[in-house]
Amino acid sequence: xxxxxxxxxxxxxxxxxxxxxxxxxxxxxxxxxxxxxxxxxxxxxxxxxxxxxxxxxxxxxxxxxxxxxxxxxxxxxxxxxxxxxxxxxxxxxxxxxxxxxxxxxxxxxxxxxxxxxxxxxxxxxxxxxxxxxxxxxxxxxxxxxxxxxxxxxxxxxxxxxxxxxxxxxxxxxxxxxxxxxxxxxxxxxxxxxxxxxxxxxxxxxxxxxxxxxxxxxxxxxxxxxxxxxxxxxxxxxx
Numbered sequence: 001x002x003x004x005x006x007x008x009x010x011x012x013x014x015x016x017x018x019x020x021x022x023x024x025x026x027x028x029x030x031x032x033x034x035x036x037x038x039x040x041x042x043x044x045x046x047x048x049x050x051x052x053x054x055x056x057x058x059x060x061x062x063x064x065x066x067x068x069x070x071x072x073x074x075x076x077x078x079x080x081x082x083x084x085x086x087x088x089x090x091x092x093x094x095x096x097x098x099x100x101x102x103x104x105x106x107x108x109x110x111x112x113x114x115x116x117x118x119x120x121x122x123x124x125x126x127x128x129x130x131x132x133x134x135x136x137x138x139x140x141x142x143x144x145x146x147x148x149x150x151x152x153x154x155x156x157x158x159x160x161x162x163x164x165x166x167x168x169x170x171x172x173x174x175x176x177x178x179x180x181x182x183x184x185x186x187x188x189x190x191x192x193x194x195x196x197x198x199x200x201x202x203x204x205x206x207x208x209x210x211x212x213x214x215x216x217x218x219x220x221x222x223x224x225x226x227x228x229x230x231x232x233x234x235x236x237x238x
Contacts, residue, residue: 046083
């Protein structure tokens with residue numbers, strides 16, 4: 001059965017569509033909504049033709065405390081792919097609940113919450129109030145892969161649909177056989193580096209040592225300082 005992994009790109013599609021609709025004029029203007037939706041590409045990249053600025057409220061894990069999400073490689077790559085520039089309002093886990101409640105209570109909402117640990121009760125409460133917009137139609141129009149997954153496994157749609165019939169948040173999905181993520185941290189090997197070093201995927205401790213040594217000494221990246229081994233948490237390195 002599928003479990004959790006956040007679909008960021010799909011979220012960006014939905015948020016950009018919602019943003020376009022909400023800025024297409026009066027909320028009752030179907031003409032304005034239609035014009036806004038035309039600005040979002042139904043498939044492929046970029047998601048929008050004209051650069052779009054969004055604000056995300058994000059729970060930033062403690063191990064990433066030193067990183068500014070407004071300028072790191074992965075988000076910059078997504079920005080270039082999608083033409084959507086996300087301004088990250090990131091908070092530490094120990095201040096998450098307070099800052100999230102302040103944002104929800106003030107009515108001055110971001111364009112999206114990311115990893116914000118919203119409870120089902122809050123999702124339904126604020127969704128029913130109109131603070132969160134239903135994603136049902138957007139999934140049908142802009143998320144064919146997610147739609148296919150839900151049709152193949154109806155428990156996914158059932159799990160994310162609230163009693164009012166609406167979907168207010170994206171699911172996180174992990175394949176059962178993706179053991180590297182489901183069980184615990186597993187080492188990942190850069191295939192491009194293997195090709196550059198003319199090496200095969202290490203299968204023994206000795207071969208893994210040789211790979212790390214080759215990366216350090218032969219510098220497959222070519223920057224003069226390739227780091228052969230790293231992780232997001234010290235526990236993953238021991």
